[in-house]
Amino acid sequence: MKHILTSCLLAMCAMTASAQQTPVYLDDTKPIEQRIDDALARMTLQEKIRVIHAQSKFSSAGIPRLGFPDFWTDDGPHGVRPDVLWDEWRQAGQSNDSCVAFPALTCLAATWNPSLSMLYGKSLGEEALYRGKDMILGPGVNINRTPLAGRNFEYMGEDPYLTSTMVVPYVQGLQSMGVSACVKHYCLNNDEEYRHQVNVVVSDRALHEIYLPAFKAAVEQGKAWAIMGAYNLYKNQHNCHNQYTLNRILKGDWGFDGVVVSDWGGCHDTDQAVKNGLDMEFGTWTNGMSTNRSNAYDLYHLATPYIQGIKSGKYNTRELDDKVRRVLRLFYRTTMNRQRPHGFLCSESHYDAARLIANEGIVLLQNRNNVLPIDRNKAKRILIVGENAIKMMTVGGGSSSLKVQHEILPIDGLRAKFGNTAEIEYARGYVGDVTGEFDGVKTGQDLNDKRSAKALIAEAVEKAKNADYVIMIGGLNKAGYQDCEGHDRKHYGLPYEQDRLIEALAKVTDRLIYVNVSGNAVAMPWKDKVEAIVQSWFIGSEAGNAIADVLAGDANPSGKLPFTWYASLNDCGAHALKTYPGTWRDTNDKAAGSDKVIDEEYKEGIYVGYRWTEKHNIQPTFAFGHGLSYTTFSISNLRLSSKEMTRDGKLTFTVTVKNTGTRRGAETVQLYIKDIKSTIDRPVKELKGFKKIWLDAGEQQDVDITIDNSALAYYDEATNAWKSDNGEFEALIGNASDKTTLKGRFALK
Ligand code: BGC
Numbered sequence: 143m144k145h146i147l148t149s150c151l152l153a154m155c156a157m158t159a160s161a162q163q164t165p166v167y168l169d170d171t172k173p174i175e176q177r178i179d180d181a182l183a184r185m186t187l188q189e190k191i192r193v194i195h196a197q198s199k200f201s202s203a204g205i206p207r208l209g210f211p212d213f214w215t216d217d218g219p220h221g222v223r224p225d226v227l228w229d230e231w232r233q234a235g236q237s238n239d240s241c242v243a244f245p246a247l248t249c250l251a252a253t254w255n256p257s258l259s260m261l262y263g264k265s266l267g268e269e270a271l272y273r274g275k276d277m278i279l280g281p282g283v284n285i286n287r288t289p290l291a292g293r294n295f296e297y298m299g300e301d302p303y304l305t306s307t308m309v310v311p312y313v314q315g316l317q318s319m320g321v322s323a324c325v326k327h328y329c330l331n332n333d334e335e336y337r338h339q340v341n342v343v344v345s346d347r348a349l350h351e352i353y354l355p356a357f358k359a360a361v362e363q364g365k366a367w368a369i370m371g372a373y374n375l376y377k378n379q380h381n382c383h384n385q386y387t388l389n390r391i392l393k394g395d396w397g398f399d400g401v402v403v404s405d406w407g408g409c410h411d412t413d414q415a416v417k418n419g420l421d422m423e424f425g426t427w428t429n430g431m432s433t434n435r436s437n438a439y440d441l442y443h444l445a446t447p448y449i450q451g452i453k454s455g456k457y458n459t460r461e462l463d464d465k466v467r468r469v470l471r472l473f474y475r476t477t478m479n480r481q482r483p484h485g486f487l488c489s490e491s492h493y494d495a496a497r498l499i500a501n502e503g504i505v506l507l508q509n510r511n512n513v514l515p516i517d518r519n520k521a522k523r524i525l526i527v528g529e530n531a532i533k534m535m536t537v538g539g540g541s542s543s544l545k546v547q548h549e550i551l552p553i554d555g556l557r558a559k560f561g562n563t564a565e566i567e568y569a570r571g572y573v574g575d576v577t578g579e580f581d582g583v584k585t586g587q588d589l590n591d592k593r594s595a596k597a598l599i600a601e602a603v604e605k606a607k608n609a610d611y612v613i614m615i616g617g618l619n620k621a622g623y624q625d626c627e628g629h630d631r632k633h634y635g636l637p638y639e640q641d642r643l644i645e646a647l648a649k650v651t652d653r654l655i656y657v658n659v660s661g662n663a664v665a666m667p668w669k670d671k672v673e674a675i676v677q678s679w680f681i682g683s684e685a686g687n688a689i690a691d692v693l694a695g696d697a698n699p700s701g702k703l704p705f706t707w708y709a710s711l712n713d714c715g716a717h718a719l720k721t722y723p724g725t726w727r728d729t730n731d732k733a734a735g736s737d738k739v740i741d742e743e744y745k746e747g748i749y750v751g752y753r754w755t756e757k758h759n760i761q762p763t764f765a766f767g768h769g770l771s772y773t774t775f776s777i778s779n780l781r782l783s784s785k786e787m788t789r790d791g792k793l794t795f796t797v798t799v800k801n802t803g804t805r806r807g808a809e810t811v812q813l814y815i816k817d818i819k820s821t822i823d824r825p826v827k828e829l830k831g832f833k834k835i836w837l838d839a840g841e842q843q844d845v846d847i848t849i850d851n852s853a854l855a856y857y858d859e860a861t862n863a864w865k866s867d868n869g870e871f872e873a874l875i876g877n878a879s880d881k882t883t884l885k886g887r888f889a890l891k
Contacts, residue, residue: 168180168181168209174474174475177470178474181205181208181210182466185205187449187459188449189207190463191445191448191449191462193213194421194422194423194444194462194465194466195423195443195444196423196424196425198229198439199226199230199231200225200226201214202215202424204477210470211477212477213276213277213472213476213477214275214277215276215277215322215324215403215424216270216273216278216279217278217279217541217542218278218280218281218324218326218541218542219247219266219281220243220246220542220544220680221241221242221266221536221546222239222241222275222544223542223545224236224239224240224241224544224545224583225239225273226581231582232582233545233581233582238273240488240546240547241269241273241488241544241546241547242488242546242547242682242683243496243536243549243682244496244499244682245500245679245682246295246679246680246681246682247280247296247297247298248294248295248296248503248661248680248704249503249679249681249701250298250312250503251299251304251305251308252299252503252679252701252769253499253503253700253701254304254308254702254704254832254834255834256308256310258498258499259310260314261498262495262499263312263313263314263315263318263323265315265492266316267316267317267485268319268483268492269485269492270316270321270485271319271482271484271485272484272485272487273485275321276322277321277322277324277367277368277403277472277476278322278323278324279370280296280325280326280542281298281309281312281323281325281326281360283297283298283325283326283356283357284297284327284329284330284331284332285297285299285302285356286299286332286662286704286705287300287333287716287744288332288333288714288717288722289631289634289663289664289711290630290632290634290662290711290722291332291333291631292333292335292625292626292628292629292630292631293334293625293626293627294625294661294662295660295662295679296542296661299766300704300705300706300751300766301705301752301766301829302351302352302353302355303828303830304829305355305356306359306360307832309325309359309360310359310364311364312364313325313364314365317364317365317366317367317475319482319485320475320481320482321476322367322368322475322476323360323364323366323367323368324366324368324370325357325361325364325369326369326372327372328357328370328371328387328388328392328402329349329353329357330349330372331372331373331374333630333723334629334630336723336724337372337373338373339738339740340374340724340742341374341375341378341727341741342375342743342744344744345748345859346859347748347857347858348744348747348750350864351748351857352748354391358396361392361396361400362396366398366400367472368400368472369401369403370402370403371383371388371402371403371404372405372408373405378729379418380408380409380414381408382402382404382405382420383410383411383415383418383419387419388420389419392419399471400468400471400472401421401422401468402421403422403424404422404423404424405425406425408425409423409444411443412443412444412447412448413451415443415448416444416448416457416461416462420465421468422444423443423444488547493684496683496684497684497687497688497691499681500681500682500684501691501692501697502697502700503679503681503701504679504689505699505702505768506692506699507675507677507703507707507768507769507770508672508673508674508770509673509770510673511673512772513655513673513674514676515692515694516560516611516693516695518563520610521560521564522563522564522565523564523565523567523608523609524556524566524611524612524613525566525567525602525606525608525609525611525613526553526566526567526568526569526613526614526615527569527570527602527606527612527613527643528571528572528615528616528640529570529572529573529616530552530574530616530657532551532570532587533551533574534549534551535549535659535680535682536682537578537580537584538575538577538619538621539626539680541627543580543581543583548683549682549686550685550686551686552657552685552686552689552690553686554686555685555688555689556686556690556693559694559696560690567605567609569598569602569605570591570601570602571598571601571602571643572595572598572599572616572640572643573589573595574619574637574638575619575621576589576590576591577621595638595643598643599639599642599646602643602646603646603649606651607650607651610653611655612647612654613657614643614644614656615659615689616636616640616643616656616658616659617636617640617678618631618636618637618659618660618661618662618664619659620680625660625661625680631662634664635664635665635667636664641667641668644672645671648668648671654671654672654674655674655675655676656674656675656676657678657693658676658677659678659679659680660680661680663707663708663764666707669763676689676693676699677701677703678692695772698773698806698808699769699771699772700769700771700808701769702767702769702812702878703764703765703766703767705766706751706752706754706755706764707762707764707765708755708760708762709761709762713754713762716744716750718746718754718758721743721744721745723740724741725740726740727740727741749825752766752767752879753825753826753828756827756879757826765879765881766829766878767812767829767877767879767880768879768880768881769878771803771809772803772805773801773802773805773807774802775803775809776799776802777797777799777883777884778798778800778884779796779798780795780796780797780873780884780886781795781797782795782796782886783796784888785888786890786891787888788890789851790850790851791850792848792849792850793849793888794848795813795831795847795848795873797811797844797845797884798842798844799835799837800840800842801837801838801839801842802840806836806837806838807836807837808834808835808836808837809834809837809877810835810877811832811833811835811847811875812829812831812875812876812879813829813831813832813847813849813875814829814874814879814882815830815849815871815872816872816873817856817871818869818870818872819867819869822856827879827882830853831847831848831849831853833845851890854866854890867890868889868890869889869890870887871888871889871890872886873885873886
């Protein structure tokens with residue numbers, strides 16, 4: 143009997159011990175907000191602190207006792223970044239983290255096709271799920287204010303309406319997979335140089351009309367679950383803990399219920415982090431606090447210093463509970479979502495999506511004498527010139543760098559497309575960046591070539607003399623001071639003496655096709671000497687196939703520029719007014735993270751991109767919204783649903799689009815609004831609607847675009863509110879910002 147009792151007691155003790163270790167699985171039948179209250183009430187102070195800061199380069203802790211797993215995030219925005227070690231930037235050396243590289247966001251924006259944004263988000267979400275990531279650090283929606291900005295390729299162009307329209311489905315698609323978006327970099331991170339010190343000075347009007355709309359749309363319409371604070375300052379406060387942009391605008395005015403994540407190392411001060419809206423702190427060796435001590439996450443501003451502040455009575459737990467509540471909400475939306483699918487990595491459908499987006503995003507900028515598409519009957523000898531024809535572009539550029547399962551090089555895509563019917567030759571033409579490594583991911587390419595520029599050009603010219611078509615594939619790359627995080631470009635011109643090369647080639651062939659690989663515009667002094675110009679962006683895994691599809695005419699180009707292609711840098715407001723990169727100032731404010739800041743005053747105000755060139759009658763090389771096709775379209779017969787619009791009413795514009803050429807293609811109808819008589823200075827016109835439509839040769843269809851009062855409004859600084867004035871407006875409709883031939887007047891009453 144005694145024996146039995148003892149064993150029962152032992153068994154009970156064992157049960158109690160294991161029950162203590164077994165997570166308490168909270169009732170998952172209740173609505174999320176109730177479950178958050180329940181979880182919050184059970185959490186200890188330590189547990190609360192642990193979930194609001196990183197525990198490794200890309201993860202934060204869960205709450206094992208309550209059944210919440212760790213939370214994993216990763217870059218973004220073009221594919222799922224390969225895994226680095228727990229506390230180092232070196233590669234973890236996984237063999238299952240090669241991904242599909244989707245086209246850069248500039249290319250996505252250039253499709254002007256929101257359904258492709260949705261496809262992008264979903265496909266990326268599936269890759270993220272397979273890789274065990276709960277949040278992707280993207281998309282990026284900072285406005286292209288200067289073509290020198292190193293990270294423009296990760297963003298969606300210069301126009302707030304286009305950017306807002308394209309970001310919403312990306313966020314929705316990604317989050318439909320139970321993977322959080324983290325929209326970045328909020329806000330005013332419009333160039334890279336001195337990004338930790340730049341203090342942006344901008345009018346409220348430009349802030350609300352140009353720089354915030356895409357973030358607002360991502361939050362209000364896309365329902366983004368997370369947003370990343372930017373490195374730079376605004377109103378002398380770093381954007382990762384900024385009273386005005388985070389507490390007042392994002393969480394106050396827009397009612398954001400998600401999590402504000404710091405950019406990696408962008409948090410500088412516990413007091414500000416506690417009070418000014420930051421919810422989760424990420425990034426190692428923040429502020430140099432740990433002086434390179436490894437695993438110093440307990441030293442984070444939102445770790446031990448915060449606990450000490452609470453224990454000493456400096457802080458109460460009101461802010462902490464708000465942060466934790468938001469993090470728990472993020473957990474319930476992602477890691478605790480039991481409906482989440484498993485995901486796929488490198489599936490065929492992801493490659494198809496990447497190719498489709500690339501095909502629709504590539505922009506045919508110029509096509510003299512209809513030199514494109516390449517005529518297979520005339521193309522017996524094709525010469526390909528240029529480093530970008532043979533260089534992998536998915537490695538480099540900073541945090542968006544990827545490790546891909548495969549990347550089709552332009553030269554290989556062209557060989558596959560034309561190799562059966564033509565002889566294909568290659569000439570290097572110039573040597574640019576031969577490094578090919580980022581954080582230990584190596585392209586494995588040896589691009590070294592010690593020949594002089596003169597010799598390289600001479601070789602290319604010699605070969606070009608015998609070629610039926612010359613395809614030069616050049617542009618920028620993702621090395622430092624090119625299209626790359628951390629710095630901006632130093633010059634607007636093409637690097638590595640490519641101008642000389644192009645001029646020399648143009649002299650010996652009348653079938654010169656220049657394919658520009660970049661995320662930014664470049665100077666093209668030789669524009670009128672080449673027949674065709676194709677903007678091909680950084681388009682990822684399917685690059686070579688997509689370029690070949692377009693050059694061969696298997697894909698009829700339909701991309702439109704998401705930014706203005708200035709003829710020279712001075713045609714851009716930020717440079718004309720010499721406001722970039724700003725002026726240094728001592729602050730003596732170490733708490734703010736640096737005792738020196740550089741004030742960058744956006745003196746051009748709302749006049750960014752085409753808003754600037756149109757105001758000053760400047761002719762760009764290629765206008766915002768420009769892009770050609772291998773077929774032709776007419777847009778005619780503008781009809782307005784009414785000549786008057788009421789403040790809470792809508793107005794529909796209808797036009798007839800006809801494919802007047804000989805092959806199927808797509809046209810994007812663009813609607814711009816002009817305020818004819820306004821009480822304040824307004825742009826000549828602003829994009830307020832667009833629709834892309836595919837038509838067979840000879841086919842025609844009506845296209846409707848509907849606007850409401852918000853399309854007529856400006857941000858009124860006196861009342862801090864959007865306002866529109868009664869009176870006459872004009873709708874300008876066409877297929878590019880410089881080709882708006884249809885006009886219709888209406889009045890706001
Ligand atoms: C970049 C972010 C990125 C983060 C994590 C930062 O340097 O600015 O865009 O998401 O690093 O890699």
